[in-house]
Amino acid sequence: MRNIPKPDIFEDDEKYLSWKKLFLLLRNNIVIFDKLLSDEEIVELNKKKDTDDSSKALWTIIKDNFEISNSFQALRGGKYEQLTNHELQSVFLMMLNQRKKQEIAQLTGIIILGKSEIDKFDSLFANRKISISSNQDTYKDWGELDYPELVKISNSLIIVDNYILKDTNKFDKNISTLFNAVLPYHTFFEYHISLYVELKGFSERDMQLRYDKVKKIIGDIRPELHFTLEVLDAIGRFHDRKLITNNIYIKSGEGFDIFPIKKSTDIDISFPLLDKTKFTNDEGSYNTLIEELKSIDYNNRYGRHRWGEIHVANRLLVNIKNDNQF
Secondary structure, three states: OOOOOOOOOOOOOHHHHHHHHHHHHHHOOOEEEOOOOOHHHHHHHHHHOOOOHHHHHHHHHHOOOEEEOOHHHHHHOOOHHHOOHHHHOOEEEOOOOHHHHHHHHHHHOOEEEOHHHHHOHHHHOOOEEEEEOOOOOOOOOHHHOOOOOOOOOOOEEEEEOOOOOOOHHHOOOOHHHHHHHHOOOOOOOOEEEEEEEOOOOOOHHHHHHHHHHHHHHHHHHOOOOOEEEEEEEOOOOOOOEEEEEOOOEEEEOOOOOOOOOOOOEEEEEEOOOOOOOOOOOHHHHHHHHHHHHHHOOOOOOOOOOOEEOOOOOOHHHOOOOOOEEO
């Protein structure tokens, strides 16, 4: 915040747009600091806010809600077991070297923003739309799509798609390549995976077969990932097909079993908590989906954990509050 880049309409405006998006993100969320500013620093900042743009920006961020957290020390020291579920669904701004930053992000599933990510924030977290036409042969499976750089940074995942388990013959080109595109290779924490599907027409044996097949697929492509998998009855609550992690949101008009392509469709990929525009409300849609999943009554014929060994709820359904911390 001390060095605000100047906009230049005749040049690449990446740095300014990135700064503005990051500023709006911090201004609109509770910000937790590594350490509190001293009383003297706060008084000085208050004095300078009317004459200095950088001071005004920082004052706008901290004037209402800021506090300290030991989560930064836990991350630096590799004491990941000290992190709360709330912190596992946060975003951190930290001054670390690139290797350490990537190591922490991969092990915890937490996005760590440093100077290099801040400078290219606008493009790194921009929403993207991929159009898939039934008249072209551009994409043969989910592995051929152009994903954001940080798509594999996560610690939990939920897919809502009534028909993703319907045809086991399509698993290789769909479930297998989709999971290979988005799942991390290993995490410090147990990775939670939940699939919400339509059970109509399936017997318990049918579902157990599909559960076992999906679990084997994940185990084969991610042998070092300690994960839990559950398949749940969506009880007819959902039409749209969506995939969420603690960081990313993917919407597929025709679902996640589209390969081989028979119908044209659009795939939307976003970081709903990091990129907000006046034209989209992915954060609202993301949070609404989580609330609806949490509200489902599982006293139906199969029960919540009929297929799976998860003894705790998917961490995405425990706490949806995301704070940006630095």
